[in-house]
Amino acid sequence: MWVDEKTGDYLNIQYKAKEKLFSKQSEFQKVEVYDCEFYGKMLFNEDLVMVSEKDEFVYHDMITHVPMFTHPDPKNVLVIGGGDGGTAREVLRHSSVEHCTMVEIDGVVVDACKEFIPQTSKDLSHPKLTLLIDDGVKFVREAKESGSRFDVIIVDSSEPIGPSTPLFGLEFYQDIYSILNEDGIVVSQGESPYYHQEMQVKLMSILSETFPKTNIYNYANLTYPGGFWSFTYASKSLCPLNDFKSDRLNNSNLDFEYYNEEIHRASFAIPNFQKKMLCKFIKR
């Protein structure tokens, strides 16, 4: 059995599956888990690859540890989305973290991953984690009103279709700004510099309108189309290069499959075509 992932009308990537483990139409989207050859368990939302066991370490290392090792002492962390649990798992490895709140809109994704992908979901019952099945946009708006503050916020969203659409909007990032501490950082899933150029421009434009420090960084996993994808970075005060705490990383005793000191710095080196597209929105 081959599972299809289409990009536009010009590309179709097929993964060979041994078995369909889960399939349900949630309130928001079609959620499916397959057991695939080579890649292990794979989660698809709306026929798009979210996570595979084979390469999830790349995505989760890079969305989490870049902001976590730039901030001097991240204690209170918010994850929006990230229903598979991999981002929360990586956040909770940092000994500085006192509390992590995760707000995932779709409980069906969480349930499917809890049952079929323990590799990513294994820490979803961690004592330092509060897991809310709720709308991240609403959560952030209410957090602003209640005066909550976070050190690091990670927007681990899927594509800007369906439930993730408002996570790519100006109002959302204005609210994010309000609930970050003075040295706070927000990192967001930033799509592909080859396939989603308009979306990268839109997201970076919103961030640079809202934050004094903005940047974009790249990583390379296996199972997103084209392999080469981006995360956006924004902060009230911290630069991911000048303020990078490489000593803290090297003394952390944490072991990563992808992330290291050179990869942290190198990920901010962007190719010329991407630089031309985004340079006016990058503020170091």
Added chain:
Amino acid sequence: MWVDEKTGDYLNIQYKAKEKLFSKQSEFQKVEVYDCEFYGKMLFNEDLVMVSEKDEFVYHDMITHVPMFTHPDPKNVLVIGGGDGGTAREVLRHSSVEHCTMVEIDGVVVDACKEFIPQTSKDLSHPKLTLLIDDGVKFVREAKESGSRFDVIIVDSSEPIGPSTPLFGLEFYQDIYSILNEDGIVVSQGESPYYHQEMQVKLMSILSETFPKTNIYNYANLTYPGGFWSFTYASKSLCPLNDFKSDRLNNSNLDFEYYNEEIHRASFAIPNFQKKMLCKFIKR
């Protein structure tokens, strides 16, 4: 019409084609050119993507300019393979180059690209270029006997199946060593760190056995499976980081779509899983 590219028995990438422009079984392999949606003209050898107009700039920038801006004054350059012409095109942009020799084993590939992919093949009649349709392994052996010497050698090969197999062997690299000048550099197409780990280990092991300076660097294009691929680097004396001539790059007036100073340095930052696999073969 969808054109399939299989990786192992677990992945099938399909490109939507408007038209098949060329198809011929050469002495060595099946050679095809399609006009595809989004990617433009694409060359397939043995059903594997070699080049697309959309992203060939990434591959050709990175295989060419990394060694060319590490060497202080590359005058005599040898390209083995590279039948589409893109690597020779990039070599010939360097004003220091007095002569470039290109040795492609399969004349059918050259003819197909000359007729259907002028974007890469446009400089194959350049006055500084000698294009030989010949076996690169034999050429290198004979060049050793005749005492020819090169500053930079680029092994722009396809997968280690069919005609490219001997280009991944020890004898070939021993001969390459013999025909390089004292500050000579050889860069080779190094496969994917995710999908071809055995091949990366084998190639890096051969290089570190033969050369005093060896390294590996990564780049990210669109149309190779997984997107994230490598080039190997070896030299008798030059380190691609310490000896990198960034001034010469910045004063060159050459404009690149992918390559720049930060990308040059960043490409040598390798993720931990690749470092673990290859660190004993990297000599800086």
